[in-house]
Amino acid sequence: MAIFMATLKAMTHTVNIAVLKNSLSEFLGKVQAGDSILVCSRNKPVAKIIPLASLPNRSTEGFDPAVKILADLEGPVIPPEDWGILAGADSPR
Numbered sequence: 001m002a003i004f005m006a007t008l009k010a011m012t013h014t015v016n017i018a019v020l021k022n023s024l025s026e027f028l029g030k031v032q033a034g035d036s037i038l039v040c041s042r043n044k045p046v047a048k049i050i051p052l053a054s055l056p057n058r059s060t061e062g063f064d065p066a067v068k069i070l071a072d073l074e075g076p077v078i079p080p081e082d083w084g085i086l087a088g089a090d091s092p093r
Helices: 019-024 024-032 082-085
Strands: 010-018 035-042 044-049
Touching: 010 019, 010 024, 019 024, 024 044, 035 082, 044 082
Parallel strands: 010 035
Antiparallel strands: 035 044
């Protein structure tokens, strides 16, 4: 008795914007299942919708694994009450 194993490849579906707009839930279901969607405007590709699992982890991309991030990299370094110093408001004249 032979056992056959099939591997399912993710498919790329091509769709024009109007069809995507009218059937968005259906196409997002396909993306959640691992497929990608090539979005076209007048049959010309303009975007691609892909599952998030296929995106690289941008939070650690390019960092040395030994580097530890200990603080918020997006917030201000100087507390708001000290911002006047930067504008020279508190500098001696």
